[in-house]
Amino acid sequence: MIDRKEIEGFFKGLQDTICSAMEIADGKAKFQEDIWEHTTGGGGRTRLMQNGNIIEKGGVNFSAVEGKVSEDMKKTLKIDQDADFFATGVSIVQHPENPHVPIIHMNVRYFELSNGTYWFGGGIDLTPHYLDKKQAQWFHEQLKKACDTHGISFYADYKERADNYFFLPHRDETRGVGGIFFDHLSEKSMLLSKSQIFDFVKEIGEAFAPIYTHLLELNVAKTYSKEEKAWQYLRRGRYVEFNLVWDRGTKFGLVTGGRTESILMSLPPQANWAYDHKPEIGSSEKETLEGLKKGIDWLNLA
Amino acid sequence: MIDRKEIEGFFKGLQDTICSAMEIADGKAKFQEDIWEHTTGGGGRTRLMQNGNIIEKGGVNFSAVEGKVSEDMKKTLKIDQDADFFATGVSIVQHPENPHVPIIHMNVRYFELSNGTYWFGGGIDLTPHYLDKKQAQWFHEQLKKACDTHGISFYADYKERADNYFFLPHRDETRGVGGIFFDHLSEKSMLLSKSQIFDFVKEIGEAFAPIYTHLLELNVAKTYSKEEKAWQYLRRGRYVEFNLVWDRGTKFGLVTGGRTESILMSLPPQANWAYDHKPEIGSSEKETLEGLKKGIDWLNLA
Numbered sequence A, B: 001m002i003d004r005k006e007i008e009g010f011f012k013g014l015q016d017t018i019c020s021a022m023e024i025a026d027g028k029a030k031f032q033e034d035i036w037e038h039t040t041g042g043g044g045r046t047r048l049m050q051n052g053n054i055i056e057k058g059g060v061n062f063s064a065v066e067g068k069v070s071e072d073m074k075k076t077l078k079i080d081q082d083a084d085f086f087a088t089g090v091s092i093v094q095h096p097e098n099p100h101v102p103i104i105h106m107n108v109r110y111f112e113l114s115n116g117t118y119w120f121g122g123g124i125d126l127t128p129h130y131l132d133k134k135q136a137q138w139f140h141e142q143l144k145k146a147c148d149t150h151g152i153s154f155y156a157d158y159k160e161r162a163d164n165y166f167f168l169p170h171r172d173e174t175r176g177v178g179g180i181f182f183d184h185l186s187e188k189s190m191l192l193s194k195s196q197i198f199d200f201v202k203e204i205g206e207a208f209a210p211i212y213t214h215l216l217e218l219n220v221a222k223t224y225s226k227e228e229k230a231w232q233y234l235r236r237g238r239y240v241e242f243n244l245v246w247d248r249g250t251k252f253g254l255v256t257g258g259r260t261e262s263i264l265m266s267l268p269p270q271a272n273w274a275y276d277h278k279p280e281i282g283s284s285e286k287e288t289l290e291g292l293k294k295g296i297d298w299l300n301l302a
Helices: A004-026 A071-077 A133-148 A155-167 A194-219 A227-247 A248-255 A260-266 A284-290 B005-024 B070-075 B134-149 B154-165 B194-219 B226-246 B248-255 B260-266 B283-291
Strands: A032-035 A042-050 A054-067 A083-096 A102-113 A118-127 A179-183 A270-272 B032-039 B042-050 B055-068 B084-096 B103-113 B118-127 B178-185 B270-272
Touching: A004 A042, A004 A102, A032 A054, A032 A260, A042 A260, A042 B226, A054 A227, A071 A248, A083 A194, A102 A179, A102 A194, A102 A227, A118 A133, A118 A194, A118 B103, A133 A155, A133 A248, A155 A179, A155 A260, A179 A194, A179 A227, A227 A248, A227 A270, A227 B226, A248 A260, A248 B042, A284 B055, B005 B055, B005 B084, B005 B103, B005 B194, B042 B260, B055 B260, B070 B248, B084 B194, B084 B260, B103 B194, B118 B134, B118 B154, B118 B194, B134 B154, B134 B178, B134 B194, B154 B178, B178 B194, B226 B248, B226 B270, B248 B260
Parallel strands: none
Antiparallel strands: A032 A042, A042 A054, A054 A083, A083 A102, A102 A118, A118 A179, A270 B270, B032 B042, B042 B055, B055 B084, B084 B103, B103 B118, B118 B178
16 A cells, blocks of 8 residues: 555655756756745755756745645635645746746645545646647657556546646636646546556656656757747746636645745746737747647647 | 716726826826727726836726626625626726836726615725835825725724735735725715715825825936846735735636736736845845835834
8 A cells, every 4th residue: 555655755756856857957057955844744845946057947846744624725625524634746847048948837746634535636737938839749749658558548638637727718828738637536536546546646757857858958959039038028927827816736825824935936037018919920929829729639730 | 876977987087187197297108098898898998108217017997897797706796696787997006117116006996786786995005115114104194184084984994904905925925015995885884875985985096196196206216226126026026926816806807707908907017036035134125024014003103
């Protein structure tokens, strides 16, 4: 039987592996680490990389916290009994310097209650400032590969959930080209054992570093203009809008007394807003916007 | 009896008056106007000033919209019957170029349902990037003057509400030095007639231009350093956090299909985030943070 210590241990190791891979890929910046304690028990290791060769600001955070379920948590989790909780996970957002390098987000997490209820959740999604369809396809192919050995419908199901989750209703835009998103995975909701679900989550977590470092390699040598940097700042503004208005994890963290600086590490170093900005027809900015739609079959582009 | 046309007409005129005053004060930028229609009826006049002598980005928006109360609105307004609604108001946020000039926000609004229920709401609050206690005191004195002829407890009550409303729980910081905030004012909840409440709302609306143009005069000639501009960008990051995470008006607008570009005009042209930024003890940045607390009696500083 998988226990929480084993899961926590895996996530901690995953943080180390990913941080090493990111430092090697960046070639300049090193992660600074803050160790912190949660008010009700446990804590985390917040790691931040800044002003690198490639990464302008990137966080790779691990946490494992526990305590009594608070009233705010009960509301959000829709449970009514008193219980203790334990939550652990790794959360990543990388904001690159070069607008031709995509932003990436990854999260894997595990949650359990003292009554025996547990679930896994997580996801990866890619947010290019400039859409490259081939790369979006390649990205989705990697996710499909990581999913397919664990469940034949996983990729299709979790890709659709990502389209619906990483979405800004007030802009009618997806955050980027999507990816996969899953939540509340447990043996109750699936035909898999806890250990099989954990294997899936492990594979997703371990897929992050090879996927993102490959995308860095493909794009980092591209030159960019002041205008392209300005477009990146506007796209980051949308990233801020998603994270602060719609992301349930961010809201949950801020409302339940999570560590603000760790939660908001997902925000870019700089974001801009321009009133009613509309890129020119035929521009690569416009083409990017046209790719920010739900339901695009990235594996089989026409 | 005051009817909605009269209130709408006043708000429209108020928008004109404030825009003129802001153009004169700025001396360079002119408002650009977008006229828009709401999907269910009515519409608005969105006005934006950019890259002025003083104002980097400033919105002065008027709207008057109507329609059937949607399911989302019912939830937010906590009503269960079907009804038509009408909502009109003026909303202002000004982001100045100079970090020694404060950000200001003002809103006056009126809402009514076809069952006869109505209420007024609104507020003004000031967000200095650098706290000037004398100016904060003067600002609160002006608000107290505007309140006092309408209700002896108005200033104290609405000042306290502003402290509680313009507050970032995840930062344990107020947005700025507060001001006044009021909502659901009607003859049902007060000892005043509708016309007397409207007089109060009018006085608050009319107080905006003289208050803010005076604050511009006091501060605009101050020089500032690159470091002070960097601090302004961080403070604007907090403004973004408040508006997107906590502001009920923003959320309500985005969820109920309001015009996104008008609602998010409150966001600054540029905002920055720095991980765990802590100003030096004794610095004016640190002193500013220490002034961002609830319950400060700005009228009677020690």
